[in-house]
Amino acid sequence: MSEMATERSRADSEAAGWFARLNQLSVTTKTLWAYQAWRRDPANRAAYARAEAAWDAAGRVTGDPEIRAMTAEALARNPARGDRVRSRQGLRPVILLAGGALTCAALAAIWMLGLTQPTYRTGVGEQRLVVLQDGSRVRLNTDSEVRVRFRQNERRVVLARGEAFFEATHDAARPFVVDADGARVRAIGTKFDVRRDATAVQVTLLEGRVQVARPDQAATATLAPNQRLTVSGRGITTPVATDAGEVSGWTTGRLSFHGESLQDALAEVNRYAAHKVTLDAPAAVGQAPVSGVFNAGDTPAFVAAVTSFFDLQAVTAPDGSVRLTPKVKPSDG
Numbered sequence: 001m002s003e004m005a006t007e008r009s010r011a012d013s014e015a016a017g018w019f020a021r022l023n024q025l026s027v028t029t030k031t032l033w034a035y036q037a038w039r040r041d042p043a044n045r046a047a048y049a050r051a052e053a054a055w056d057a058a059g060r061v062t063g064d065p066e067i068r069a070m071t072a073e074a075l076a077r078n079p080a081r082g083d084r085v086r087s088r089q090g091l092r093p094v095i096l097l098a099g100g101a102l103t104c105a106a107l108a109a110i111w112m113l114g115l116t117q118p119t120y121r122t123g124v125g126e127q128r129l130v131v132l133q134d135g136s137r138v139r140l141n142t143d144s145e146v147r148v149r150f151r152q153n154e155r156r157v158v159l160a161r162g163e164a165f166f167e168a169t170h171d172a173a174r175p176f177v178v179d180a181d182g183a184r185v186r187a188i189g190t191k192f193d194v195r196r197d198a199t200a201v202q203v204t205l206l207e208g209r210v211q212v213a214r215p216d217q218a219a220t221a222t223l224a225p226n227q228r229l230t231v232s233g234r235g236i237t238t239p240v241a242t243d244a245g246e247v248s249g250w251t252t253g254r255l256s257f258h259g260e261s262l263q264d265a266l267a268e269v270n271r272y273a274a275h276k277v278t279l280d281a282p283a284a285v286g287q288a289p290v291s292g293v294f295n296a297g298d299t300p301a302f303v304a305a306v307t308s309f310f311d312l313q314a315v316t317a318p319d320g321s322v323r324l325t326p327k328v329k330p331s332d333g
Contacts, residue, residue, distance in 0.1 A: 008043070011046070012047045015044065015051040018035055018039075018051075019052070022035060022129070030297075031253075032295070033295050035253070036252060036254065036295075039252075118147060118148050118149070119147045119148070120138070120145070120146050120148075121140070121145045122140045122141070122145075123142075124142055124143045124274055125272045125273070125296075125297050127139060127141060127251075128140045130146075132148060132157075133150060134155060134169050136155070136167060136168045137166075138164050138165070138166055138167075139164065139165040139251055140162065140164050141163035141251075142163075142272050142296075143162050144159070144163055145159075145161050145162060146158065146159055152174075153173070154174055155168075155171070155176045158178075158180070159179070159196050160196075162195075163195040163196065163250070164178075165193050165248055165251050166178060166191065166192055166193075166194065168187045168189055168190055170189030171189075172188055176190075180194055180196045183203070183212060184212070184213045184214070185203055185211075186210060186211045186213070187209070187210040187211075188208070188209075189208055190206075190207055191205075191208065192204060192207075192210050193206070199233075200231065201232070202228060202229070203223065203228060203230075203231070204223075204228040204242060205223040205224065205225055205244060206225060206244040206245070206248060209222065210222070210223050211223075212231060214231055214235060214236055217235055219236045222239075223239050224239070225244065226243065226244045227239040227241060227242060228247065246258075249293075250296055253295055253296050253297075254294075254296065255269065255272075255293070255295070256292075256293045257293075257294075258291055259289040259290070259291055260289065261286060261288065261290070262279065262285060262286055262287070262289075262290050262310065263287065265302075266279055269299060269302050273299045275319070275320035277302075277321070277322045278323050278324065280323055281325060282326075285312075299322070306324070311326065312324045313327045
């Protein structure tokens with residue numbers, strides 16, 4: 001085997017491992033940091049793209065009658081194994097790479113055995129990936145909850161709190177709908193992010209097309225890729241251009257700030273922190289712009305950066321919380 005082929009085989013093997021780790025029921029922020037370091041190599045990024053493409057190919061064959069027959073036959077031959085598989089909530093498929101190609105039929109057969117639960121949650125600093133019965137994928141961000149309500153003519157998911165990234169499989173006969181605090185997002189085969197805050201819902205589209213509605217106000221809007229809008233009690237805002245990749249950066253452990261206020265950046269960092277950070281400083285400091293990329297959950301790194309840049313000092317309380325205050329300057333005397 002040539003050196004180039006050996007390197008590709010190595011990258012494909014590692015990509016399979018990373019795909020499996022990132023598609024577990026929960027993913028720690030440390031795992032996401034390590035993944036980010038690994039994918040800096042272009043060869044690794046390409047290998048991971050191949051693994052994702054193979055997964056998508058497996059999803060397309062899930063509905064094949066032959067695959068369903070294979071699954072039924074396998075369970076009939078070994079019913080005890082089938083019972084054990086069904087009892088495992090949130091079964092994750094194992095990716096098999098042979099010469100860079102995924103054994104799609106085997107993956108699809110395993111995938112079909114997973115039984116979707118009606119409600120999924122994450123704690124602070126935790127992420128979770130859920131594969132729904134139709135093959136759609138939902139990744140929950142920190143401190144989030146979704147409730148799955150599939151019916152014969154509609155696939156509905158309720159975002160009860162927090163944020164989720166959706167990859168909806170195409171099914172024209174059964175639209176994929178996300179409800180979040182009065183906002184209704186309707187999609188057919190697309191990728192989009194929905195974030196629910198205390199007073200508004202933000203929808204960002206990466207691929208495909210979605211229609212966003214506020215049924216109680218008879219208001220609707222349609223998003224194109226790299227657009228976002230906000231839904232609140234006042235209605236639906238006009239879609240605006242955005243970098244959807246940056247918005248969904250949290251799925252790989254990145255928090256990106258481009259001129260957001262320090263106060264808003266702190267609020268975002270605190271979503272992933274068990275011990276919160278507060279700012280006790282003049283209003284002008286809180287409104288100062290912040291730019292940079294940080295690892296989600298790495299609160300100490302963020303605190304170190306802003307204290308240095310804004311001439312602040314950090315005081316850690318016995319309970320682990322951190323208070324940022326202006327540095328006390330020595331007197332001239």
